Amino acid sequence: AQSVTQPDIHITVSEGASLELRCNYSYGATPYLFWYVQSPGQGLQLLLKYFSGDTLVQGIKGFEAEFKRSQSSFNLRKPSVHWSDAAEYFCAVATTGNQFYFGTGTSLTVIP
Amino acid sequence: GAGVSQSPSNKVTEKGKDVELRCDPISGHTALYWYRQRLGQGLEFLIYFQGNSAPDKSGLPSDRFSAERTGESVSTLTIQRTQQEDSAVYLCASSLRLAGGSYNEQFFGPGTRLTVL
Numbered sequence: 001a002q003s004v005t006q007p008d009i010h011i012t013v014s015e016g017a018s019l020e021l022r023c024n025y026s027y028g029a030t031p032y033l034f035w036y037v038q039s040p041g042q043g044l045q046l047l048l049k050y051f052s053g054d055t056l057v058q059g060i061k062g063f064e065a066e067f068k069r070s071q072s073s074f075n076l077r078k079p080s081v082h083w084s085d086a087a088e089y090f091c092a093v094a095t096t097g098n099q100f101y102f103g104t105g106t107s108l109t110v111i112p
Numbered sequence: 113g114a115g116v117s118q119s120p121s122n123k124v125t126e127k128g129k130d131v132e133l134r135c136d137p138i139s140g141h142t143a144l145y146w147y148r149q150r151l152g153q154g155l156e157f158l159i160y161f162q163g164n165s166a167p168d169k170s171g172l173p174s175d176r177f178s179a180e181r182t183g184e185s186v187s188t189l190t191i192q193r194t195q196q197e198d199s200a201v202y203l204c205a206s207s208l209r210l211a212g213g214s215y216n217e218q219f220f221g222p223g224t225r226l227t228v229l
Contacts, residue, residue: 034217034218036220042222043203043220043221043222043223044203044205044218044220045220046217046218046219049217090154090155099157099160099168100145100157100218101157102147102154102155102157103154104153104154105153105154
């Protein structure tokens with residue numbers, strides 16, 4: 001069965017530090033992969049997506065993610081975190097049947 | 113253009129009452145999804161409409177939950193005889209079908225916060 005795992009429930013980083021949020025998926029075929037961000041009281045906003053091609057994808061707000069098929073991972077990274085990045089981050093995989101599966105989310109706290 | 117809209121933004125109801133939540137997807141988006149997000153939790157898939165095909169209802173938690181969609185436009189999610197455990201934010205998302213049959217990312221509405229007293 002398809003699934004998405006975000007092993008880190010909560011992460012705290014200092015402003016200016018680098019960030020990596022982990023995402024592992026389970027899906028037999030080539031997945032469509034997404035990262036969404038949900039700020040407090042806000043809806044979900046797409047950060048980036050991977051469909052095919054270059055395994056390193058760039059997104060908005062300085063985020064990037066790398067698809068590693070051998071590890072079934074799609075980790076999100078940012079070289080320097082800003083206080084405004086504090087939010088909940090969700091990884092998602094879409095199947096060829098257009099069903100979306102979301103991880104349980106990682107809550108990011110940024111300390112000054 | 114306009115994004116996905118949902119109404120009401122907040123709904124407080126008494127246990128046992130029925131509620132109806134509305135979603136207006138982005139025009140032209142053939143796919144529409146409903147999710148439930150309990151406090152501090154991830155997104156729980158409820159139902160998925162894809163054009164004129166039969167909806168995927170596999171995520172509906174009980175027969176108290178139902179949803180309809182009129183063509184490729186508005187959708188309503190109905191919860192009958194609400195229970196306290198139904199309290200959550202209900203999110204709607206729509207998606208555009210790409211050439212080749214796959215779908216682009218989902219665009220989410222702001223959600224309806226349902227509180228069952």
